[in-house]
Amino acid sequence: MGLEVLRAGLQSTVQDQGRFGYAHLGVSASGAADNFALRIGNMLVGNPKHFAGIEMTIIGDKYRFKSDAYIALTGSEFEAELDNKPIPFWQGWSIKKEQILDIHFTKTGARCYLCVTGGINVEDVMGAKTTHLTSGMGGVHGRILKKLDELNFGTLDDSIQPVQKLNDSITTDTKIIRVTKGIHWSWFNNNQKNKLFQHQYQVTDLSNRMGLRLIGNAINSKKESEIITVGIPLGAIQIPGDGQPIVSFVEHQTTGGYPIIANVISADLRKIGQLKPEDCFQFELIGFGAAEKLKVDQEIFLHSLHHD
Amino acid sequence: MELGHEISESTHKKIFTLITHLIHNPIQGVVNIHPGYTSMLFTLDKMANMDDTIQAVENSLDMVQNSEPPEANSVEVPVLYGGNYGKDIQRVVQFSGLSESEIIRRHQSGNYLVYFLGFSPGFPYIGGMDQDLTTPRLQTPRKRVPQGSVAIAGGQTGIYPFPSPGGWNLIGRTPLEIFNRSNPKNSLIQMGDRVQFKSISKDEFDQLMESNGT
Numbered sequence: 029m030g031l032e033v034l035r036a037g038l039q040s041t042v043q044d045q046g047r048f049g050y051a052h053l054g055v056s057a058s059g060a061a062d063n064f065a066l067r068i069g070n071m072l073v074g075n076p077k078h079f080a081g082i083e084m085t086i087i088g089d090k091y092r093f094k095s096d097a098y099i100a101l102t103g104s105e106f107e108a109e110l111d112n113k114p115i116p117f118w119q120g121w122s123i124k125k126e127q128i129l130d131i132h133f134t135k136t137g138a139r140c141y142l143c144v145t146g147g148i149n150v151e152d153v154m155g156a157k158t159t160h161l162t163s164g165m166g167g168v169h170g171r172i173l174k175k176l177d178e179l180n181f182g183t184l185d186d187s188i189q190p191v192q193k194l195n196d197s198i199t200t201d202t203k204i205i206r207v208t209k210g211i212h213w214s215w216f217n218n219n220q221k222n223k224l225f226q227h228q229y230q231v232t233d234l235s236n237r238m239g240l241r242l243i244g245n246a247i248n249s250k251k252e253s254e255i256i257t258v259g260i261p262l263g264a265i266q267i268p269g270d271g272q273p274i275v276s277f278v279e280h281q282t283t284g285g286y287p288i289i290a291n292v293i294s295a296d297l298r299k300i301g302q303l304k305p306e307d308c309f310q311f312e313l314i315g316f317g318a319a320e321k322l323k324v325d326q327e328i329f330l331h332s333l334h335h336d
Numbered sequence: 337m338e339l340g341h342e343i344s345e346s347t348h349k350k351i352f353t354l355i356t357h358l359i360h361n362p363i364q365g366v367v368n369i370h371p372g373y374t375s376m377l378f379t380l381d382k383m384a385n386m387d388d389t390i391q392a393v394e395n396s397l398d399m400v401q402n403s404e405p406p407e408a409n410s411v412e413v414p415v416l417y418g419g420n421y422g423k424d425i426q427r428v429v430q431f432s433g434l435s436e437s438e439i440i441r442r443h444q445s446g447n448y449l450v451y452f453l454g455f456s457p458g459f460p461y462i463g464g465m466d467q468d469l470t471t472p473r474l475q476t477p478r479k480r481v482p483q484g485s486v487a488i489a490g491g492q493t494g495i496y497p498f499p500s501p502g503g504w505n506l507i508g509r510t511p512l513e514i515f516n517r518s519n520p521k522n523s524l525i526q527m528g529d530r531v532q533f534k535s536i537s538k539d540e541f542d543q544l545m546e547s548n549g550t
Contacts, residue, residue, distance in 0.1 A: 051368035051379065052355055052527070053520050054453040054497075154520065163457040163498050165517055234479060238501065256343060257454065257461060257492075259370025259377025268503065269475040282370045283454030283461070285473060285489060285503075294382065323382060 029097070029146070030180040033173050035090035037131070039236075042148050042167035042179070043141075044080040047156035051282045057262070058160040058279050061139050061237060061301030064326065065103035068198065069143030071333055072100035072120045074190035079147030079182070080157040082173070084140050086304060088131025089173060091142075097123040097181065098145040098190070104137030104200065104302055118198060120190050137200055137302030145190075149182035162238055162279050191333050202299045202307060205292055206314050206322070207265060211258070212287035215249045216267075223247050224265075224289060225311050229273065233305040238279040240303060246271030249287055260284040263292035263300065265311075275300060295322035337393060340374040343463055343491075347374050348451050352405040352528050354397055363392045371452040371527070373461070408449075410530045413495065415486050416541040417443070417508035424474070424505035428488060431471045440535055442466040443493070443507065448531040451492075458497040458515025460525045465493045477503035484509045486533070495525070511544035 033040075043066060046059025060066035060083055067077045082089070088106045101108060101117045108115050108131045115121060115129070117140070123129070134140070150157050150167055159167025168177055213221070229244035247267050260266070264276040266286040275292060276284075277300060292300060293314065303309065339354075340347030351371050358369060365384030370377040380389055417440045418425045428439050448464040455461075470491045478501060481487070485496040487504035496502060497514035516523045525531065536544070 048367040048379075049362075050457075050520065051370045052359070052453065053523070054455055054457045054459050054515075055520065057368065057379075153517075160457070162500050163515070163517065165457070170517075256373050256375075258372040258375050259454070261370075261377060261379060268477065269473070281455045282368075283372055283452070327382060 029095040030178055031091045031093050031097070033089055033175055033177040033179070034092055034128070036172065036174045036177070037084050037087040037089045039085040040089050040173040041083050041159035041161065042080050042150050042157055043083040043159060044157045045078050046278070047154050047158050047160070047166065050154055051259075054282050055154070055160070055163070055165075056278070056280050056282050058158040058166065058237070060141065061278055062103050062141070062200075062298045064298040064330070065139070066141045066143070067330055068118070068194070068333065069100045069102040069141045071191040072102070072118070073098050073143045073145040074184065074188040075143065075145065075147050076188065079143070080150065081141045081143040081148060082179075084131060084142070085138055086134050088140060090128065090130045093123050093125055093127050093129070094178075095125050095181070099123055099129075100143045101131075101140060102143065103140035104134050106134045106140045107132035118194050120192070137202065138304040139301055144181050146181040146183050149180045160279055194333065200299055200302045202303050203309055204312050205299055205309050206296050206312050206319070207290040207292055208314060208316050208319050210265060210288035210290045212249070212255065213289060215251050215287050216247065216289055217250055220247050220249070221289070224273070225313060228308040228310050231303050231305050231307045235303075235305055237277055238281070239277050240275040240300065242273045242275065244272070247273065247289065255285055255287050257283050257285045260288070261291060263294075263297050264288045265290045265292065293319040293322060295319070295326045337376045337378065338374060339376065343373045343451070345449060348449065349405055351376060351452070353400045353403050355527070356406060357396055357400045357403070361396065363389060363396065365389045366393075370454065372454065373451055373463070405528055408528050408530050409526065410532065411525055412532045412534055413486075413510050413512060414534050414536040414540065414544060415508040415510050416536055416538060421509040422486070422507040424487075425507045427505050428469060428471045428507060432468050434468060439469060439507070442469060444533045444535055446493070446533070448493070448533070450525055450527055450529040450531060452527050455494075456496070456498055456500045458520070458523050458525065460495055460514070460529075460531070462493045462531055465491060467491050471505045473503040474505065477501050481506065482509065484511060484514070486510055509541070511541050511548060513548060
């Protein structure tokens with residue numbers, strides 16, 4: 029049971045919800061850039077949430093199925109065809125052996141996911157299947173997928189009833205990214221802080237799963253631009269010497285020496301995963317309580333899908 | 337969690353002791369711990385209760401108050417200094433006012449301690465460098481630093497185990513594999529280790545690279 033890659037896209041990797049428990053060795057969790065989309069994909073095919081799928085970036089892959097399968101495509105909608113006929117996103121779909129799934133360019137955001145009943149089965153590295161490209165760990169030999177790769181599907185011990193269909197289509201508006209104050213917030217005077225929120229930032233092409241480098245208003249700190257190295261969480265907005273913000277992402281460095289002015293809220297991390305180079309967006313400051321509520325609301329929404 | 341205000345071996349000892357304890361006695365809801373020089377960052381599960389978690393961390397800190405960290409290992413790291421392998425050594429010359437050969441001599445004579453691993457998998461933050469070699473980070477980080485690069489940022493030194501982006505000043509390169517992907521707990525350099533740098537020639541570097549099979 030499995031599939032063969034007939035053509036590999038721009039940057040396709042095996043991803044799950046992340047590799048936790050190794051940050052003290054410098055290993056960040058990695059995991060799906062849009063873990064919300066991967067979780068829904070798993071629900072649509074009846075998998076537990078921690079199962080692995082394939083993450084595609086801007087240009088998708090072409091696959092031949094070596095067995096019958098039940099799949100779902102989620103995330104940003106890409107041009108996608110099954111045996112030359114369009115296949116919809118956000119719903120489960122039965123595939124026959126030898127069928128060809130061809131996923132081309134994105135129509136919207138940066139990433140989409142292919143989930144398969146049983147999950148993509150690669151060897152566990154430190155307890156997870158997620159690919160960490162920077163260190164070459166996990167997934168398929170720690171690298172992006174390439175032509176002629178063959179991936180096996182796992183099996184489900186207990187069958188979980190797949191979520192049949194979503195009531196509402198899921199869209200991701202990446203125009204506003206909400207943030208809370210970072211640990212070095214007080215290092216910046218009001219004028220500099222305001223600059224972070226006044227205008228849009230553009231995502232540069234020096235952006236990847238490790239972090240997004242932005243260009244826009246340069247921000248200067250009151251103090252020197254270096255701090256005593258501290259832990260960096262996912263979604264930290266760091267201000268290096270040149271004043272252009274860097275957003276730490278799923279393969280982020282576990283510690284860093286640039287001050288953290290703000291942090292992207294948990295509920296909006298999936299939006300970061302859908303930003304592409306040249307996209308523009310604006311940061312918006314919210315309180316910790318509001319951020320906490322949005323995180324919980326997102327979890328409640330995911331749980332509600334099982335009961336609709 | 338702040339455990340001190342400046343980089344010191346005593347603050348390191350506190351952090352190292354606590355983290356060793358927490359690796360063996362994990363706290364429910366804590367999914368990752370990021371040690372730094374004077375602080376620790378705890379990453380929580382989405383559904384963890386913040387107050388309960390903080391209480392549990394404080395209890396653990398109380399418990400290890402009088403404990404000693406594990407004994408330190410000694411590791412020798414061969415380095416090919418300067419030239420194409422240490423492209424920023426001239427920046428260190430500029431900031432320190434010392435000659436290149438003096439910088440290489442002094443870099444080898446530090447009393448080095450691995451304060452923690454951070455940044456990227458297996459990257460050791462090494463303190464104890466001669467403070468005359470202090471050099472600020474690059475204004476704009478490099479997109480790609482070669483594997484094995486030995487570098488300086490401020491008053492600290494470190495080694496890049498993998499090619500990665502980075503803003504540290506590159507002064508040399510080691511041919512050794514720093515991080516063991518298949519068994520990270522057996523990596524060459526660990527938190528709390530004592531490190532010695534040793535200058536090697538291009539020939540020795542090439543030989544060691546070859547015997548690594550890299």
